[in-house]
Amino acid sequence: MSDRDGFIWLDGEMVDWRDAKTHVLTHTLHYGMGVFEGVRAYEAEQGTSIFRLEAHTDRLFNSAKIMNMPMPYSKEELNEAQRAAVRDNDLKSAYIRPMVFYGSEGMGLRADNLKTHVMVAAWEWGAYMGEENLQKGIKIATSSFTRHHVNVTMTKAKSNGAYMNSMLALQEAVSHGCDEALLLDTEGYVSEGSGENFFMVKDGIIFTPELTSALDGITRKTIMQLAKEAGYEVREKRITRDEVYIADEAFFTGTAAEVTPIRELDNRPIGQGSRGPVTELLQAKYFDVVHGRSQQHLDWLTTVV
Ligand code: PMP
Incomplete structure (x- = not known):
């Protein structure tokens, strides 16, 4: 992944993809204290557009605040960096990865002498679970790994270290022949997937877990509104x-x-064991919105040019 053409925004400048490097003593590499986002840009009616850019940037700043990491850039600067990462790499659609991390100035856990760095990369990325699974649905398993407790790593921040838990759960699910894991909270109630929020439909009503131990997902909010x-x-x-x-x-x-x-x-098959009608409707509405085909939520799209 590091060996390709293109540009990455690093600490205020666009640098060549292959030169966007950091030292082995990078603090975040050792202890996992960092925060990041996962954002998507879609080929939309009005040109390539980032979906809910401000909401993602707000969550990034909230994540940094929760982790007590000073942010060296403004929201406007980071919004612009994300647009530039898509534009300068000539991407029509993209997954965008902003990340805030501590530098290699020291190794102490006090983290009081460290510089905060910010990077934004963007690359082409199709359906995460595969195009076919968007239609036929995935097979999942309840994880033997419990989702983070609010007083362990906290759950409102999208923090680097938290994803050890996600990876353990996902790898376990895959090793059992499943596509994804369903993690329960410390009290045994459904929390979320390794990188997704969970919804279910029963008797025409849509249910989703409270946010106590799940990430406050932007797609979750979007789907709740569309529903x-x-x-x-x-x-x-x-x-x-x-x-x-x-x-x-x-x-x-x-x-x-x-x-x-x-x-x-x-x-156990859920319902008919295939994509249900409510899911199909919300999926279609979601794809209409992200591609700018719906007139209703054009304010959720930020063009990159
Ligand atoms: N939960 C977890 C653990 C995640 O990693 C993600 C992906 N960011 C989500 C939920 C969904 O959040 P969003 O819809 O904002 O991408």
């Missing part, structure tokens, strides 16, 4: 794994995963 606009009731509540077994439909949401139907949990 309400389509006339659905959306309830945030504690969900148990057996409620999911007997749900009519289930799906994951995320910037990378978009709206991915879940066809099976723990070897």
Whole structure:
């Protein structure tokens, strides 16, 4: 991945992709204290556009605040850096990765003598779970790994170190022949996927877990709004794994995963064992919005040129 043509925004400048390097004593590499975002740009009616850029940048700043990391740039500068990362790499659609990390000035855990660095990269990336799975749905398993507790790493920040937990859960699920993991919280209720928020549909009502231990997903917020606009009731509540077994439909949401139907949990088919009608409708609405085909939410799109 490091060996390719293109540009990466690093500490205020566009540098050649291959030169965007950091030292082995980079503090974040050792202890995982850093924050990042995952953002997407789509080929939209009005030209390549970043979806909900401000919301992602706001969450990045909130993540940094939670982790007590000083931010050396303004939101406007980072919004511009993300547009430039797509534009300067000539990308029509892209996954954008801003990341805030500590430098190599020291190794102490006090982190009181460190510089904060910021990078933004962008590259072409298709459907995270594969094009086919957006239609047929994925097979998932309840994880033996528990989602972070609010007083362990906290869960409102999208922090680098938190993703060890995601990777352990995902690798376990894949090794059991599944596509993704469903993580429970420390009390045993459904929390989220390794990189997605969770939704289920029962008797025409859409349910999603409260945000106590799940990330406050921007796609989650988007889908909740689109569902309400389509006339659905959306309830945030504690969900148990057996409620999911007997749900009519289930799906994951995320910037990378978009709206991915879940066809099976723990070897039990959900509903008909395929993408359900509510999931299909919300998925279609989501793709209309991100591609600028819906007149209603054009303010969620920021063109890159
Ligand atoms: N939960 C986790 C753990 C994630 O990594 C992500 C991806 N950022 C999400 C949920 C979904 O968040 P969003 O819709 O903002 O991408």
